[in-house]
Amino acid sequence: xxxxxxxxxxxxxxxxxxxxxxxxxxxxxxxxxxxxxxxxxxxxxxxxxxxxxxxxxxxxxxxxxxxxxxxxxxxxxxxxxxxxxxxxxxxxxxxxxxxxxxxxxxxxxxxxxxxxxxxxxxxxxxxxxxxxxxxxxxxxxxxxxxxxxxxxxxxxxxxxxxxxxxxxxxxxxxxxxxxxxxxxxxxxxxxxxxxxxxxxxxxxxxxxxxxxxxxxxxxxxxxxxxxxxxxxxxxxxxxxxxxxxxxxxxxxxxxxxxxxxxxxxxxxxxxxxxxxxxx
Amino acid sequence: xxxxxxxxxxxxxxxxxxxxxxxxxxxxxxxxxxxxxxxxxxxxxxxxxxxxxxxxxxxxxxxxxxxxxxxxxxxxxxxxxxxxxxxxxxxxxxxxxxxxxxxxxxxxxxxxxxxxxxxxxxxxxxxxxxxxxxxxxxxxxxxxxxxxxxxxxxxxxxxxxxxxxxxxxxxxxxxxxxxxxxxxxxxxxxxxxxxxxxxxxxxxxxxxxxxxxxxxxxxxxxxxxxxxxxxxxxxxxxxxxxxxxxxxxxxxxxxxxxxxxxxxxxxxxxxxxxxxxxxxxxxxxxxxxxxxxxxxxxxxxxxxxxxxxxxxxxxxxxxxxxxxxxxxxxxxxxxxxx
Numbered sequence: 001x002x003x004x005x006x007x008x009x010x011x012x013x014x015x016x017x018x019x020x021x022x023x024x025x026x027x028x029x030x031x032x033x034x035x036x037x038x039x040x041x042x043x044x045x046x047x048x049x050x051x052x053x054x055x056x057x058x059x060x061x062x063x064x065x066x067x068x069x070x071x072x073x074x075x076x077x078x079x080x081x082x083x084x085x086x087x088x089x090x091x092x093x094x095x096x097x098x099x100x101x102x103x104x105x106x107x108x109x110x111x112x113x114x115x116x117x118x119x120x121x122x123x124x125x126x127x128x129x130x131x132x133x134x135x136x137x138x139x140x141x142x143x144x145x146x147x148x149x150x151x152x153x154x155x156x157x158x159x160x161x162x163x164x165x166x167x168x169x170x171x172x173x174x175x176x177x178x179x180x181x182x183x184x185x186x187x188x189x190x191x192x193x194x195x196x197x198x199x200x201x202x203x204x205x206x207x208x209x210x211x212x213x214x215x216x217x218x219x220x221x222x223x224x225x226x227x228x229x230x231x232x233x234x235x236x237x238x239x240x241x242x243x244x245x246x247x248x249x250x251x252x253x254x255x256x257x258x259x260x261x262x263x264x265x266x267x268x269x270x271x272x273x274x275x276x277x278x279x
Numbered sequence: 280x281x282x283x284x285x286x287x288x289x290x291x292x293x294x295x296x297x298x299x300x301x302x303x304x305x306x307x308x309x310x311x312x313x314x315x316x317x318x319x320x321x322x323x324x325x326x327x328x329x330x331x332x333x334x335x336x337x338x339x340x341x342x343x344x345x346x347x348x349x350x351x352x353x354x355x356x357x358x359x360x361x362x363x364x365x366x367x368x369x370x371x372x373x374x375x376x377x378x379x380x381x382x383x384x385x386x387x388x389x390x391x392x393x394x395x396x397x398x399x400x401x402x403x404x405x406x407x408x409x410x411x412x413x414x415x416x417x418x419x420x421x422x423x424x425x426x427x428x429x430x431x432x433x434x435x436x437x438x439x440x441x442x443x444x445x446x447x448x449x450x451x452x453x454x455x456x457x458x459x460x461x462x463x464x465x466x467x468x469x470x471x472x473x474x475x476x477x478x479x480x481x482x483x484x485x486x487x488x489x490x491x492x493x494x495x496x497x498x499x500x501x502x503x504x505x506x507x508x509x510x511x512x513x514x515x516x517x518x519x520x521x522x523x524x525x526x527x528x529x530x531x532x533x534x535x536x537x538x539x540x541x542x543x544x545x546x547x548x549x550x551x552x553x554x555x556x557x558x559x560x561x562x563x564x565x566x567x568x569x570x571x572x573x574x575x576x577x578x579x580x581x582x583x584x585x586x587x588x589x590x591x592x593x594x595x596x597x598x599x600x601x602x603x604x605x606x607x608x609x610x611x612x613x614x615x616x617x
Contacts, residue, residue, distance in 0.1 A: 009414075012411060012414065013411070013412065015411070016408060016411035016412060019407075019411075020397070020400070020404070020408055023400060023404055024399055024400070027399070027400075104355075104360050104390070104393075105393075105395065107358075107359065107360050107379065107383075108358060108360070108383055108388045108395075109383060109412055109413075110380050110381070110382075110383035110384035110412075110413055110414075111380065111412060112380055267360075267361060267362040267376070268361075268362055269300065270355065270360065270361055
């Protein structure tokens with residue numbers, strides 16, 4: 001019953017934030033067109049950057065050029081999914097909310113905090129640019145591979161786990177802002193930048209330990225390389241998917257623990273940004 | 280129409296609540312810097328000190344105190360945003376820390392310098408957002424929207440973008456949003472700060488109507504004592520985190536700080552200095568205007584006025600009570616001196 005209620009609340013909030021996003025996106029024709037144009041430029045330049053990178057890396061990575069295109073496309077899909085669900089209201093950059101003392105706005109709503117954070121960033125209108133580019137790019141790249149476009153559908157469940165890992169890392173690290181609001185206010189964008197900038201690199205050339213480190217402990221490799229390796233038959237599916245799921249679970253657990261500790265600290269001192277040294 | 284009649288459970292119950300903060304301390308000398316690297320110096324700040332307060336359903340309470348007295352800290356604790364260091368807090372019988380989600384559906388909080396409105400949207404879009412997030416039934420939402428629109432005169436600004444509202448309009452729109460779920464208790468932290476006279480009057484009128492018609496319990500803080508006196512029946516004064524006064528404005532005025540019922544009488548006459556009047560202490564005479572002091576506890580004011588009226592050349596008589604601002608300023612000064 002409780003799970004059903006939570007699901008209902010989740011659906012209601014997602015609908016609400018989707019509507020708010022559409023209202024924002026469509027508030028003015030000129031601004032809307034400008035937004036779409038600039039968003040397309042950013043997304044397409046991101047794709048071209050990856051195409052150029054794949055073209056350069058092709059020879060010595062253990063991935064063919066087409067496989068590298070698919071890897072880059074998967075990295076773009078992860079970024080696109082993250083933008084789609086967490087772009088608005090700094091939901092994807094919670095260190096800003098905490099550091100700026102804006103958590104009170106969430107605390108006075110009759111909504112459990114986790115539900116608030118996973119819904120209020122939903123941006124199906126203004127945040128779908130990167131995802132659309134990612135879908136187009138991945139379909140094009142998959143069509144050049146033996147698996148065909150079905151590879152994209154197969155990749156989605158694994159990439160959802162990757163998004164979960166990114167979300168957990170962003171929230172876990174952002175919790176630092178509870179103790180150091182000024183210094184850590186902008187740490188969330190740094191975490192997403194770290195993950196997204198390294199996501200498109202193949203880790204084939206690295207040793208086993210380095211691969212494990214970059215897929216389990218600092219899981220930038222779990223963003224795109226590990227799922228792509230499984231789909232392209234370069235890694236054993238069982239252990240690889242197990243590692244991905246375990247990394248997602250462990251990241252989520254650690255992030256939840258740190259965030260809860262941070263919230264307890266917040267409940268004691270509120271936002272200490274304007275006290276002492278501000279930190 | 281009292282929707283929430285007084286019940287056995289008080290709207291707010293604060294029992295022996297204390298809150299301690301720590302402030303960093305450091306001088307500017309090199310020695311101090313080095314010393315702080317090893318042993319950071321911190322000063323203990325007692326924001327609330329064994330505070331006890333009970334507010335019954337339907338009460339309109341002014342919560343005042345000098346800067347740093349602990350007003351905002353109390354409101355944050357009552358709203359479940361901050362935990363007390365010690366003591367027990369109940370709002371509508373619930374523990375704000377443990378029942379936050381359930382409690383937030385029944386109370387409203389408004390911090391004067393923060394807005395809950397969505398900045399890039401018309402006011403009505405923020406209201407619709409609130410309806411969805413608070414899961415307010417459509418019928419209740421329509422009823423409260425009509426009520427808020429009427430008492431806060433929101434009609435002309437409902438379709439205006441929040442970022443384009445004046446401070447007074449923004450405060451009214453924020454208050455309107457606060458009312459949409461028909462909260463039983465509302466906390467207002469300095470709602471009149473920065474508002475012009477008309478905006479203040481409009482806001483105060485709306486709050487009084489809300490309290491009277493809906494029986495909403497209201498706890499409001501402000502540094503403007505005249506505003507508080509106009510709004511509330513009861514005033515709670517804090518001093519250094521302790522409850523320093525809890526009672527009516529009238530009792531406060533006639534208490535020790537109100538100088539025991541001292542009033543001043545200004546008499547304008549055609550002639551020069553007026554002769555002494557029994558029971559009145561002459562203070563000054565200037566340009567035909569004489570000022571007397573009268574203690575209402577020892578002298579009958581009617582008899583004193585009758586005696587003044589018999590004096591030659593009287594043109595005007597005015598009774599001046601000490602303003603509530605003066606009374607409270609005297610209190611703050613006396614507490615600061617302790």
